[in-house]
Amino acid sequence: MNLPLENTRDLGLATRSIHCGEGVDAETKAIRRPIVLANSFELNSTSETLPESFAWDNTHKFNYPRSRHPNARYLEERLAGMEGGEDCVVFASGIAAVSGMFFTFLSAGDHLISSRICYIGVHGFLVEHLGKRFGVQVSLVNTDHPDEVRAALRPNTKMIHIETPANPTTHLSDIAAIASIAKQAGVLLSVDSTFSGMVTQKPLELGADLVVHSLTKYVNGHGDAMGGAVIGGKDLMTRIRDAASIYLGGTISAFNAWLLMRSAVTLPMRMERHCENGLQIARFLEAHPKVKFVRYPGLESHPQHAIAHKQMSGFGGMINFALLGTPADCFKFLAALKIITHAVCLGHAESLVQYYPQQGNHPELGVLNYPEDIGEGFMRLSVGLEDAADLTADLAQALAAC
Ligand SMILES: *Cc1c(COP(=O)(O)O)cnc(C)c1O
Numbered sequence: 001m002n003l004p005l006e007n008t009r010d011l012g013l014a015t016r017s018i019h020c021g022e023g024v025d026a027e028t029k030a031i032r033r034p035i036v037l038a039n040s041f042e043l044n045s046t047s048e049t050l051p052e053s054f055a056w057d058n059t060h061k062f063n064y065p066r067s068r069h070p071n072a073r074y075l076e077e078r079l080a081g082m083e084g085g086e087d088c089v090v091f092a093s094g095i096a097a098v099s100g101m102f103f104t105f106l107s108a109g110d111h112l113i114s115s116r117i118c119y120i121g122v123h124g125f126l127v128e129h130l131g132k133r134f135g136v137q138v139s140l141v142n143t144d145h146p147d148e149v150r151a152a153l154r155p156n157t158k159m160i161h162i163e164t165p166a167n168p169t170t171h172l173s174d175i176a177a178i179a180s181i182a183k184q185a186g187v188l189l190s191v192d193s194t195f196s197g198m199v200t201q202k203p204l205e206l207g208a209d210l211v212v213h214s215l216t217k218y219v220n221g222h223g224d225a226m227g228g229a230v231i232g233g234k235d236l237m238t239r240i241r242d243a244a245s246i247y248l249g250g251t252i253s254a255f256n257a258w259l260l261m262r263s264a265v266t267l268p269m270r271m272e273r274h275c276e277n278g279l280q281i282a283r284f285l286e287a288h289p290k291v292k293f294v295r296y297p298g299l300e301s302h303p304q305h306a307i308a309h310k311q312m313s314g315f316g317g318m319i320n321f322a323l324l325g326t327p328a329d330c331f332k333f334l335a336a337l338k339i340i341t342h343a344v345c346l347g348h349a350e351s352l353v354q355y356y357p358q359q360g361n362h363p364e365l366g367v368l369n370y371p372e373d374i375g376e377g378f379m380r381l382s383v384g385l386e387d388a389a390d391l392t393a394d395l396a397q398a399l400a401a402c
Helices: 013-019 050-054 070-083 094-105 120-131 146-152 175-185 234-247 254-264 267-286 305-311 327-336 364-368 388-400
Strands: 087-091 111-115 137-141 157-163 188-192 210-214 228-232 291-295 318-323 352-355 378-382
Touching: 013 070, 013 267, 070 087, 070 210, 070 228, 070 254, 087 094, 087 234, 094 120, 094 157, 094 188, 094 210, 094 228, 094 234, 111 120, 120 137, 120 157, 137 146, 146 175, 157 175, 175 188, 175 305, 228 234, 267 291, 267 318, 267 388, 318 327, 327 352, 327 388
Parallel strands: 111 137, 111 157, 157 188, 188 210
Antiparallel strands: 087 228, 210 228, 291 318, 318 378, 352 378
């Protein structure tokens, strides 16, 4: 079978995650897409048909893989179908997707409003590069409060970028409220929805123009491939292809696109489990005497629990908490963990925790500087798919050891 994207709107998410972009190979009748490694494609050879070989709207014509290749295209169809957008452009990483999007829509002299707390690599790109080197005015705003977004608008504002839930603090931004501000002002709204794993919130339905994901996280989920995606209207996607795909060249490899396509099949099921485990672990940590605080959108104690309920259908597997005690205690805790690994990244089948010490081995903290959010003992926990009882037992024994 081959499901054209426009016919998938009424299907459930699980069906879309399995069927969008899938199809029977015309030559071999294989029911799985092959991995196509060619780095050149035959062009049409008449004056009437040659332009077709280079037309972006001709989604299954390829010329040179930096612009687009078959495995990237299959993945784009799957992700557009899952996120509910007209089209999608995939990249080699989440940062390639985010920087490609800003490269496409912002010019020197334009103004961008962004969430104050966002992924460290996005934060650094905005402040150190777009802002300081390329003449884009960047306002970092507390987008927890839509009024602060409205107040930051300038006549030259071109875009608002929010990250919700934010990495690493799980701060939330009210997508619908900020979308209506963006619409009124005639500016684009992009939402980094990585923590939702494409399952627990639908920014396009809430009025966003662009959704970005690091596919390296929940979409991959197996800890073995990087990727990024921007999803939105066809015209916006064509502009991204015309600019970023051609001139930045952050092209995903055919193999990684294939791995992500395969991973996406189980994403809705995996997210359900991440949500179940996330809530259990958050409740366990909140009740523990050695834990200073826990922030998880699904806990009543999360300062924005009401917004979480309004715009999310589940609360995912990302938790932050802080340990009471000294940095030495924190390192003891990390060393004592047996199932949970101290590592960067998130959204994997296995649980990962990252410690953000105030001093020492995280030079990026100097850039971040969120003193009111990240105090001593701050940990970001990505709750995996293991049995929740094993995870709580692991945390309990490591907490006892510190
Ligand atoms: C990881 C991450 C990114 C960057 O993605 P990469 O795939 O690591 O390049 C962007 N945004 C968020 C919220 C992330 O967690």
